[in-house]
Amino acid sequence: MEFIDYYKVLGIDKNASEEDIKKAYRKLARKLHPDLNPTDKEAHQKFQQVNEANEVLSDPEKRKKYDKHGKDWQHADQSGQQRHSRQQSGFPGGQSFQGGDDSDFSDFFESLFGGSGRSRQTKFRGQDYNATLSLNLTDILSTQQQTLTVNGKNIRITIPAGVENGQVIKLKGYGAPGINGGPAGDLYISFSIAPHPLFKRSGNDLYSNATIDLYTALLGGEITFETLTGKIKLKVNPETQPGTKIRVKGKGVPVYKKEGESGDLYITYDVQLPAKLTEEQKILFTELRKLS
Amino acid sequence: MAAEEMIPADEFCIHHHIEINFIHSVRESGLVEMTSRDEKIFVPVSQLAQLERLVRLYYEMDINLEGIETITYLLQRMNDMQQEILRLSNKLSIYEP
Numbered sequence: 005m006e007f008i009d010y011y012k013v014l015g016i017d018k019n020a021s022e023e024d025i026k027k028a029y030r031k032l033a034r035k036l037h038p039d040l041n042p043t044d045k046e047a048h049q050k051f052q053q054v055n056e057a058n059e060v061l062s063d064p065e066k067r068k069k070y071d072k073h074g075k076d077w078q079h080a081d082q083s084g085q086q087r088h089s090r091q092q093s094g095f096p097g098g099q100s101f102q103g104g105d106d107s108d109f110s111d112f113f114e115s116l117f118g119g120s121g122r123s124r125q126t127k128f129r130g131q132d133y134n135a136t137l138s139l140n141l142t143d144i145l146s147t148q149q150q151t152l153t154v155n156g157k158n159i160r161i162t163i164p165a166g167v168e169n170g171q172v173i174k175l176k177g178y179g180a181p182g183i184n185g186g187p188a189g190d191l192y193i194s195f196s197i198a199p200h201p202l203f204k205r206s207g208n209d210l211y212s213n214a215t216i217d218l219y220t221a222l223l224g225g226e227i228t229f230e231t232l233t234g235k236i237k238l239k240v241n242p243e244t245q246p247g248t249k250i251r252v253k254g255k256g257v258p259v260y261k262k263e264g265e266s267g268d269l270y271i272t273y274d275v276q277l278p279a280k281l282t283e284e285q286k287i288l289f290t291e292l293r294k295l296s
Numbered sequence: 297m298a299a300e301e302m303i304p305a306d307e308f309c310i311h312h313h314i315e316i317n318f319i320h321s322v323r324e325s326g327l328v329e330m331t332s333r334d335e336k337i338f339v340p341v342s343q344l345a346q347l348e349r350l351v352r353l354y355y356e357m358d359i360n361l362e363g364i365e366t367i368t369y370l371l372q373r374m375n376d377m378q379q380e381i382l383r384l385s386n387k388l389s390i391y392e393p
Contacts, residue, residue: 033357039349040367043378169389170382204390211390 008113010057010070018071022062029058056113130180130189137193139163141200142232145258154178154191161193166208166260169197203232208267209256213274216240221275231255231269238271246275302338305330312351321361322350327368 011018014028032054034040041047060066135154147165151158159178167173172194179189197205204211214229224242228235236252249272256267281289305319319337323330328347331338339347353359353367 030356030358034359037352037357039352040371042371042375169386199389199392204392206387206390 008053008056010060013053013057014061016061020061025058025061029054029062060113130182130186132179132189133191135191135193136196137163138196138198139167140198141203141205141257144197145232152193155180159191163195164261165258166262167195167197168260169195169205171195200232205257208259210267210269211272212269213272214238215274215276216244217276218278220244221246221273229271240273244273244275246273248273301341302331303341303344305337305339308339308344308347312348314351314355318351318354322347325361325365327361327365 011020014020014025014032016024016028020028033051036047036051036054038048038051041051060070133154135152137150137152144163144165144167147162149160149162151160153159157178159175161173161175172192175191175193177188178191181188202212210232214227216225216227219225220227220240221244222242224244225240227238227240229238231252233255236255238250238252249270252269252271254266255269259265259267278285306316309316309319316337319330319339322328323337327350328343329340330343331340350364353364354361359367
């Protein structure tokens with residue numbers, strides 16, 4: 005646990021007046037406050053330190069104690085410790101601006117001041133939790149259930165078929181427990197779908213490539229193609245050009261929360277030219293060239 | 297239709313140590329939806345988080361209501377753009393090897 009120079013955090017000198025402290029805090033809060041940086045974790049962390057510095061320096065008693073003990077904070081009086089709560093909202097359904105850690109203050113702060121903050125016996129809504137669930141493309145082809153462990157609690161969730169990469173679902177009441185009988189926060193689960201080496205997804209459609217040999221491309225034929233759900237047979241038309249795209253209806257990704265509906269699969273044909281021609285083949289291709 | 301729980305605005309003000317004038321101004325700006333009954337203002341529970349956010353911006357960061365309106369608009373735009381970036385990056389992944 006390291007000593008934290010709160011004056012340095014706020015960018016003020018040790019003789020700063022209350023007004024200077026307030027001004028410095030507001031200036032930094034306007035830049036770093038989580039309300040203004042909802043997705044920036046780094047700003048959240050920085051703001052916690054700014055808030056902690058303000059909490060100490062704007063309170064004459066705490067400031068005095070901090071100034072007195074300074075770097076010898078480990079020998080400071082720790083009497084009357086209780087858990088600190090900085091939140092000021094007092095209604096179920098209200099939302100605190102912090103999220104993530106249980107404690108908003110550093111170990112240094114807790115050691116020096118314990119819980120002598122502005123704790124009140126009002127109800128606070130618990131913090132929201134965020135979790136990321138990694139899935140493969142094949143996982144989203146059907147609705148399935150998974151058990152997640154969030155903060156030591158097992159939660160069984162249903163993952164509807166067709167969820168998008170980056171999609172977030174909210175599980176009400178699965179966040180941190182409320183304080184003083186307040187309601188629990190919510191759990192936000194973000195789905196991260198790993199890219200598939202053979203299939204690319206766009207909305208509900210899938211895109212892939214199939215390699216056909218020169219003769220099938222020229223004369224037509226049938227090939228077997230492995231989709232995400234099994235093998236299918238594809239008819240290749242005569243004189244199929246490289247890059248020809250075909251659509252296989254209903255072989256894409258299921259449409260989110262629309263049972264029985266799926267996108268399409270688009271397959272682009274790559275034509276593989278023969279390599280290492282035999283002498284006989286060379287003669288025949290030469291003949292063909294003369295004919296064309 | 298389920299009835300929504302309401303918090304009396306004056307009770308909200310007592311808890312947050314703020315003046316009722318602030319609530320009136322917020323209501324006029326349309327930043328938070330509120331209802332009134334018998335000359336009393338009520339805040340729907342679903343709007344509490346937003347109202348508490350405005351209290352923090354106004355009182356902790358000393359930002360006036362015009363500034364808060366601008367911030368709210370810009371944050372909404374930022375959120376919309378992030379959604380758009382996500383949508384486009386999902387689409388772009390088709391073309392990446």
